[in-house]
Amino acid sequence: MTAREVILARLRAALDTAAPLPVEVPRDYRRDGPADLDRLVDRLTDYRAHVHQVAEAEVADTIAGIVPAAASIVVPPGLPPAWLPPTVTVLPDDDLDNARIAAADAVVTAAAVAIADTGTVVLDGSSDQGRRVLSLLPDLHICVVHTAQVVATVPAALARLTPRRPLTWISGPSATSDIELTRVEGVHGPRTLHVILLP
Amino acid sequence: MRIALFVTCLADTLFPEAAKATVRLLERLGHEVVFPPGQTCCGQMHVNTGYQAQAVPLVRRHARVFDPYDVIVAPSASCVGSVRHQHAMVARRAGDVRLASRAESVAGRTYELSELLVDVLGVTDVGAYFPHRVTYHPTCHALRMLRVGDRPVRLLRAVRGLDLVELPAAEQCCGFGGTFAVKNADTSTAMLADKMRHVLSTGADVCTAGDSSCLMHIGGGLSRLRSGVRTVHLAQILASTERDRAVHERAELVVRS
Amino acid sequence: MTRTFLGMPATAPKGVGQLRGAEPFPAAARRALADAQLRRNLGHATATIRAKSGAVIGEVPDWEQLRAAGSAIKADVLARLPELLEQLEAQVTAAGGVVHWAADANEANAIVVDLVRATGSDRVIKVKSMATQEIGLNEAFESAGIVPVETDLAELIVQLGDDRPSHILVPAIHRNRAEIREIFLRAMPGVDPALTDEPAVLAAAARRFLRQAFLSTPVAVSGANFAVAETGTLAVVESEGNGRMCLTLPETLITVMGVEKVVPAWRDLDVFLQLLPRASTGERMNPYTSMWTGVTPGDGPQEFHLVLLDNGRSAVLADEVGRQALHCIRCSACLNVCPVYERTGGHAYGSVYPGPIGAVLSPQLTGVADNASLPYASSLCGACYDACPVKINIPELLVHLRDQAPHPPGESAVMAAAAYAMDHPALFAAAQRATRLRRLTGRRGQALPPPLSGWTAGRDLPDPPTQTFRQWWASR
Structure with missing residues (x-):
């Protein structure tokens, strides 16, 4: 018998000795609700993300205000070029190696979905968000979200996402509470998160 | 109303004042109390210590003895919890389906004292008088097994002369847990130490609860400290009136001397 | 080993991993x-x-x-x-x-x-x-x-x-x-x-x-x-x-x-x-x-x-009552509300799974005999059940596992005697009178004999009453 056969036989035998009744899962929990932008901003801010609510034409200026002049910024291939201020050094991801990504000052990405209830943005690897490593190694992550991408709840977000894409759910900067339950923002992931919220 | 008293083995043997107070209180409220004599113990100690098979005759006895009564009361959340949440299970595991359904039926008619007073008899002011500073410890089985909620507190608030002070971290277990206090005596003592610290911080002179078992534990600790704080069962407070106060106090002097 | 044996639910093997403690819970x-x-x-x-x-x-x-x-x-x-x-x-x-x-x-x-x-x-x-x-x-x-x-x-x-x-x-x-x-x-x-x-x-x-x-x-x-x-x-x-x-x-x-x-x-x-x-x-x-x-x-x-x-x-799954321990999503909410865990910490449980969930999961993964003290590492206060986000009835499981745990022979004898007396009201009344005569307790505050001595180490025993409730009732 292979280990696979052994395990499946054991599990079937376990269930045979006392067969469980079929289960009906109650799904009367909240699926969706109004996508409340104020709540999203409140919850992002509560978890130490910086939020900027601006018009799309102001994205480049907003980013220029966040990063130092002449900052090097990693950029996924599909990011709208108009979002980038002219003062920065753009590092487009044409298979950048990890050391170069890690050495960059910041990364700018779009997002797939944002969740108001939890203050979460989700990246799904689309061309304006790029490979997972891009938003991981730089110390500063700037994420641009459209209002139309904001949903109220976790179930509403899952309904919009494609499971087979690599997904990264981000709620504030990286953090740890491992020392005396004191929350420290910034461990291995980006230590600073800015969310630019477009109409 | 005719009410059968499920005295519990602990109150019967070591804390009869709690049981006597239950009788006095219910009679004062105009009800008839009967004591089915064949009762002994609900078997909780056996079940909780890992001896379910030996609890079966006790479950059977309890169901037989109390089946004839429409309303059954016990001055113990823990023992009512055992009747309600364990008896049918013990019977079913022993393969006795008839006993399980009889036990369920009895359980449906069995009430902890504060449940009986508030839900069945519809009273919160029982006309009691107890001029002391009192803190109430919600026992785990009252709080989480029976969910008696604020019923005991509502009863206590209506007691004349009683100064009710909130117990900090009230929902934390006192550390009794039946044979837990013996098998894990050190951990139990550590839990008790915190409970006593909280009781003493209230400045109350009486700590009350609906279970003699937990009160025995807390009271045993407070007594060892010579703290001067007494433990008194909820039934005894509710049974106290201005009229019998003098008698009660005299009796107490005798007990404590 | 036969094929049939291989395919039967099995507990975790000894000698590898961290599911078994070196000493019983009370000692740790x-x-x-x-x-x-x-x-x-x-x-x-x-x-x-x-x-x-x-x-x-x-x-x-x-x-x-x-x-x-x-x-x-x-x-x-x-x-x-x-x-x-x-x-x-x-x-x-x-x-x-x-x-x-x-x-x-x-x-x-x-x-x-x-x-x-x-x-x-x-x-x-x-x-x-x-x-x-x-x-x-x-x-x-x-x-x-x-x-x-x-x-x-x-x-x-x-x-x-x-x-x-x-x-x-x-x-x-x-x-x-x-x-x-x-x-x-x-x-x-x-x-x-x-x-x-x-x-x-x-x-x-x-x-x-x-x-x-x-x-x-x-x-x-x-x-x-x-x-x-x-x-x-x-x-x-x-x-x-x-x-x-x-x-x-x-x-x-x-x-x-x-x-x-x-x-x-x-x-x-x-x-x-x-x-x-x-x-x-x-x-x-x-x-x-x-x-x-x-x-x-x-x-x-x-x-x-x-x-x-x-x-x-697979062994946990085979136990109709015990299998709900496999619902656990490892959130540790039960640890944080447990009055025992809060005072002893996780190492006392021996296994990598500490706290209330560990007390019901570890003994089932290893077989109860290998973690026999863990189902008793709880006062059955029920806080874990209320806190569990997937509603594992941990107190029920603890009681269930205590029933399977090996019992000390002395304790078994006492429990059997107690159950017998409690099913015979005359004997029960006699035992109650024995309590009243302080045969066990001696003077107020004196220690009980082992294994009950742990209790009296930190607490006074109550004074036995002059009459039991049923004596009082009979005399009314």
């Missing part, structure tokens, strides 16, 4: 209770998480509906476990992953060690995972000459301190900042000798220390919080970003997962991604959740292995 607890620093650290930490978690659970109007759904989904998983695992395997394979099956800890360790060796690396980075601690994977790596690097801050503290984790979620909960600083100064290569004990400074030291390992190690090992059978998607929830590093940077990713972690459908994450962060860290959402399905060309590890682990779970 006694030592922990005497450690004032430990008591203070634990009291502070558990109170802090309780308050945080209570606040964010209070924000959710449908918390009870989510608990009910979570519990039902897990019951459904167990009822259909074989078919769901086959579905998961098919989906992961279709997405470019390789699925391995490990009947026990030894098989799992051998599979993972071989997979790491195949990469040619003598070092592996690890995301915190209960399953790999359970099977003793780090010890297996070390025997094979492979260096495992724990990347979760708390696990790093434990590893550098040559210590054992004591909490499911916060493994170094028993250490305070001063102790952590000392551990880093002593054991972290290249650490700044001017290190202070500020949590932010200590976290930054770990960041610097681990960065190079993340960027240069070609293989990582993780656990999994959830695996979706319908899509083949795996999910890891974390806070620090070490998980993202391990799941993204290496060329090879090996995930070890207990078979019960599978969930049927994508929409089941509706429930668990709400329950888990609020019940565990007390956050609305943990900072990072990573989800991946097999291999994504051009993004992340290009080789993915999923190891499905039994190691006693």
Whole structure:
């Protein structure tokens, strides 16, 4: 018998000795609700993300205000070029190696979905968000979200996402509470998160 | 109303004042109390210590003895919890389906004292008088097994002369847990130490609860400290009136001397 | 061994992994209770998480509906476990992953060690995972000459301190900042000798220390919080970003997962991604959740292995009452509300699974005889049941397992005698009178004989009354 056969036989035998009744899962929990932008901003801010609510034409200026002049910024291939201020050094991801990504000052990405209830943005690897490593190694992550991408709840977000894409759910900067339950923002992931919220 | 008293083995043997107070209180409220004599113990100690098979005759006895009564009361959340949440299970595991359904039926008619007073008899002011500073410890089985909620507190608030002070971290277990206090005596003592610290911080002179078992534990600790704080069962407070106060106090002097 | 025997539910083997303690709970607890620093650290930490978690659970109007759904989904998983695992395997394979099956800890360790060796690396980075601690994977790596690097801050503290984790979620909960600083100064290569004990400074030291390992190690090992059978998607929830590093940077990713972690459908994450962060860290959402399905060309590890682990779970599944312990999503809410855990800490439980859930899971994984004291490590106060986001009735399980545990012979005799007397009212009355005569107790406050002496060590016995209730009733 292979280990696979052994395990499946054991599990079937376990269930045979006392067969469980079929289960009906109650799904009367909240699926969706109004996508409340104020709540999203409140919850992002509560978890130490910086939020900027601006018009799309102001994205480049907003980013220029966040990063130092002449900052090097990693950029996924599909990011709208108009979002980038002219003062920065753009590092487009044409298979950048990890050391170069890690050495960059910041990364700018779009997002797939944002969740108001939890203050979460989700990246799904689309061309304006790029490979997972891009938003991981730089110390500063700037994420641009459209209002139309904001949903109220976790179930509403899952309904919009494609499971087979690599997904990264981000709620504030990286953090740890491992020392005396004191929350420290910034461990291995980006230590600073800015969310630019477009109409 | 005719009410059968499920005295519990602990109150019967070591804390009869709690049981006597239950009788006095219910009679004062105009009800008839009967004591089915064949009762002994609900078997909780056996079940909780890992001896379910030996609890079966006790479950059977309890169901037989109390089946004839429409309303059954016990001055113990823990023992009512055992009747309600364990008896049918013990019977079913022993393969006795008839006993399980009889036990369920009895359980449906069995009430902890504060449940009986508030839900069945519809009273919160029982006309009691107890001029002391009192803190109430919600026992785990009252709080989480029976969910008696604020019923005991509502009863206590209506007691004349009683100064009710909130117990900090009230929902934390006192550390009794039946044979837990013996098998894990050190951990139990550590839990008790915190409970006593909280009781003493209230400045109350009486700590009350609906279970003699937990009160025995807390009271045993407070007594060892010579703290001067007494433990008194909820039934005894509710049974106290201005009229019998003098008698009660005299009796107490005798007990404590 | 016959084929039939191989296919019967089996407990976790001895001699490997960390499911069995070296001594019974009361003995280990006694030592922990005497450690004032430990008591203070634990009291502070558990109170802090309780308050945080209570606040964010209070924000959710449908918390009870989510608990009910979570519990039902897990019951459904167990009822259909074989078919769901086959579905998961098919989906992961279709997405470019390789699925391995490990009947026990030894098989799992051998599979993972071989997979790491195949990469040619003598070092592996690890995301915190209960399953790999359970099977003793780090010890297996070390025997094979492979260096495992724990990347979760708390696990790093434990590893550098040559210590054992004591909490499911916060493994170094028993250490305070001063102790952590000392551990880093002593054991972290290249650490700044001017290190202070500020949590932010200590976290930054770990960041610097681990960065190079993340960027240069070609293989990582993780656990999994959830695996979706319908899509083949795996999910890891974390806070620090070490998980993202391990799941993204290496060329090879090996995930070890207990078979019960599978969930049927994508929409089941509706429930668990709400329950888990609020019940565990007390956050609305943990900072990072990573989800991946097999291999994504051009993004992340290009080789993915999923190891499905039994190691006693089939034996748990075979117990109709006990199987609900497999609902556990490792949130550790039960630890944080447990009055026993709060005072003894996790080490007293011996197993990697401490606290109330450990007291019901470890004895079932090993067989009750090997962890016989754990089902008694509870006052049955019920706080764990109320806190459990998937409604595991831990008090019911404790009582169930006590019934299976081996009993001390003296105790059995006493219990039998008590049950006999209690079923014979005349004998019962006689026994009551004996109590009244203080045959056992002697004078007020005197000690009871063993094994009851533990009780009287710290408490006075009540004065026996002059008459029992039934005597009073008869005399009315």
